[in-house]
Amino acid sequence: xxxxxxxxxxxxxxxxxxxxxxxxxxxxxxxxxxxxxxxxxxxxxxxxxxxxxxxxxxxxxxxxxxxxxxxxxxxxxxxxxxxxxxxxxxxxxxxxxxxxxxxxxxxxxxxxxxxxxxxxxxxxxxxxxxxxxxxxxxxxxxxxxxxxxxxxxxxxxxxxxxxxxxxxxxxxxxxxxxxxxxxxxxxxxxxxxxxxxxxxxxxxxxxxxxxxxxxxxxxxxxxxxxxxxxxxxxxxxxxxxxxxxxxxxxxxxxxxxxxxxxxxxxxxxxxxxxxxxxxxxxxxxxxxxxx
Amino acid sequence: xxxxxxxxxxxxxxxxxxxxxxxxxxxxxxxxxxxxxxxxxxxxxxxxxxxxxxxxxxxxxxxxxxxxxxxxxxxxxxxxxxxxxxxxxxxxxxxxxxxxxxxxxxxxxxxxxxxxxxxxxxxxxxxxxxxxxxxxxxxxxxxxxxxxxxxxxxxxxxxxxxxxxxxxxxxxxxxxxxxxxxxxxxxxxxxxxxxxxxxxxxxxxxxxxxxxxxxxxxxxxxxxxxxxxxxxxxxxxxxxxxxxxxxxxxxxxxxxxxxxxxxxx
Numbered sequence: 001x002x003x004x005x006x007x008x009x010x011x012x013x014x015x016x017x018x019x020x021x022x023x024x025x026x027x028x029x030x031x032x033x034x035x036x037x038x039x040x041x042x043x044x045x046x047x048x049x050x051x052x053x054x055x056x057x058x059x060x061x062x063x064x065x066x067x068x069x070x071x072x073x074x075x076x077x078x079x080x081x082x083x084x085x086x087x088x089x090x091x092x093x094x095x096x097x098x099x100x101x102x103x104x105x106x107x108x109x110x111x112x113x114x115x116x117x118x119x120x121x122x123x124x125x126x127x128x129x130x131x132x133x134x135x136x137x138x139x140x141x142x143x144x145x146x147x148x149x150x151x152x153x154x155x156x157x158x159x160x161x162x163x164x165x166x167x168x169x170x171x172x173x174x175x176x177x178x179x180x181x182x183x184x185x186x187x188x189x190x191x192x193x194x195x196x197x198x199x200x201x202x203x204x205x206x207x208x209x210x211x212x213x214x215x216x217x218x219x220x221x222x223x224x225x226x227x228x229x230x231x232x233x234x235x236x237x238x239x240x241x242x243x244x245x246x247x248x249x250x251x252x253x254x255x256x257x258x259x260x261x262x263x264x265x266x267x268x269x270x271x272x273x274x275x276x277x278x279x280x281x282x283x284x285x286x287x288x289x290x291x
Numbered sequence: 292x293x294x295x296x297x298x299x300x301x302x303x304x305x306x307x308x309x310x311x312x313x314x315x316x317x318x319x320x321x322x323x324x325x326x327x328x329x330x331x332x333x334x335x336x337x338x339x340x341x342x343x344x345x346x347x348x349x350x351x352x353x354x355x356x357x358x359x360x361x362x363x364x365x366x367x368x369x370x371x372x373x374x375x376x377x378x379x380x381x382x383x384x385x386x387x388x389x390x391x392x393x394x395x396x397x398x399x400x401x402x403x404x405x406x407x408x409x410x411x412x413x414x415x416x417x418x419x420x421x422x423x424x425x426x427x428x429x430x431x432x433x434x435x436x437x438x439x440x441x442x443x444x445x446x447x448x449x450x451x452x453x454x455x456x457x458x459x460x461x462x463x464x465x466x467x468x469x470x471x472x473x474x475x476x477x478x479x480x481x482x483x484x485x486x487x488x489x490x491x492x493x494x495x496x497x498x499x500x501x502x503x504x505x506x507x508x509x510x511x512x513x514x515x516x517x518x519x520x521x522x523x524x525x526x527x528x529x530x531x532x533x534x535x536x537x538x539x540x541x542x543x544x545x546x547x548x549x550x551x552x553x554x555x556x
Contacts, residue, residue: 011400035310096488098475144504144555144556147555148555148556151552166470173443173465175465175466175470175471175474176467176475176477177465177555178464178488178489178490178496179463179464179465179489179490179491179496179499179555180499180503180554180555181464181465181466181555182443182444182447182502182555183447183554183555184552184555185423185444185447186423186427186450186451186551187551187552187554187555188423189420189423189427190423190427190428190451190547190548190551191552192424193424193427193428194428194548197428202443210470211416212444213443213444213465215416215420216404216415216416216417216419216420216421216423216444217420217423217444219416219420220414220416220417220420220421221420221421221424230486231342233416234411234415234416234454235406235410235411235415235416235419235444236404236406236407236410236411236415237402240406241406241407241408244405244406244407245408247408249408254411255410262412262413262414263414264414264416264417269554273294
């Protein structure tokens with residue numbers, strides 16, 4: 001009898017581990033012999049070494065661009081992510097066929113519906129709402145769906161009284177959508193203001209690149225603004241500025257380090273320390289005095 | 292009146308050399324205007340002018356993106372393209388208006404925020420972001436009027452309002468038709484086609500529900516008969532302020548949120 005009972009227990013355990021298997025986000029299966037070249041020091045790095053180093057170069061600390069999925073894997077506790085508003089997809093624009101084609105290509109290439117993934121998850125056991133932009137999807141540009149998903153997530157955080165983290169990686173407003181993309185800036189900024197009025201925490205994580213309409217709205221509105229090393233952060237593009245002022249800009253112009261010096265970001269954090277730092281900030285804001 | 296010009300024709304009217312500037316509107320619409328200067332942080336940006344004046348018998352705060360009429364004026368004002376201190380001046384005046392319960396009238400007229408080295412160093416992105424956030428929650432009525440050119444985040448920063456109206460031949464978009472054609476189609480000669488696709492005219496934006504009212508112009512543009520448009524504008528602002536001034540602060544801000552929340556879905 002005892003024996004049967006134990007056997008049943010074992011089976012149950014096995015079933016549970018099988019049942020939970022998908023909740024942990026694993027790195028994609030990649031053959032052993034694939035190498036990636038570092039964009040800065042040009043050394044070839046085996047992909048598994050790269051994964052172990054969280055997609056930073058072991059030689060020069062260069063931070064590779066991350067997919068939204070990989071970013072979530074790095075930041076969140078295993079099995080805690082629940083995606084929100086997953087099925088929001090950009091509606092066809094029959095009058096602008098080349099845009100529709102581009103969207104479809106991006107969807108196929110990235111496996112995403114749009115340039116942002118939103119949801120709730122835990123970082124070192126503290127719950128928060130997190131929106132992660134993916135620059136592989138049309139340069140992370142912000143159109144109707146990106147704006148709507150982020151706004152809904154901010155409103156969700158406000159309703160549930162949760163802290164909010166947005167990871168920016170975007171070239172700015174999505175030009176193909178014209179004025180509709182521009183108004184996303186005001187929509188998200190207003191939603192964040194309401195979140196802030198409820199005395200809730202918003203952390204912005206700026207990654208390469210954060211420019212245009214994204215930096216000029218929610219990118220710069222965090223209570224605490226963190227950047228990854230060497231990320232490009234700015235409003236206008238380098239070429240546009242050089243054309244306007246008719247001079248060459250310094251190498252480090254609009255880098256995270258430059259912005260730190262100018263006083264526009266709170267800190268630059270390496271990817272290896274990012275989860276710990278975010279976790280600490282979230283934890284510190286759980287304590288409320290005089291409530 | 293129906294929409295009978297092409298988008299490109301309107302772009303040309305919006306950029307007409309005799310097109311009226313913010314100063315002309317301020318001169319007609321407001322009395323006893325006192326200009327107020329500076330952002331109290333760094334400098335006084337001449338690309339955005341502001342002050343207090345009477346609208347009919349009511350004190351209001353005026354914040355305007357102001358292009359110059361001569362080359363010298365335009366050099367001084369960078370053709371109406373503001374630096375961060377311009378947006379910070381706007382925010383200071385908006386907070387002052389809120390304190391004294393004055394409605395705010397903003398005049399939007401810019402190709403965009405200035406793409407300069409110093410502008411980046413002093414946080415152009417941060418200034419625009421703060422502006423969007425502040426105007427979304429300012430507890431006093433705001434009416435915004437797009438005069439000729441509304442471009443990108445620089446124009447949006449002063450557009451967050453309870454009522455957004457536009458001159459008939461003004462255009463408003465995320466970038467210029469030239470930029471659109473050269474970036475997306477790699478061919479700057481396609482500006483006319485770009486203007487059509489971009490949906491940037493007052494009629495397009497009215498259809499989308501982004502703007503609330505179109506101020507009509509006579510044939511050939513407002514400069515041919517300014518009074519015709521000024522009178523409509525005066526009446527519109529007067530009527531809307533009557534409505535907005537009656538609202539309590541909470542519902543004012545709530546309705547503003549919902550107005551902007553439902554755009555671009």
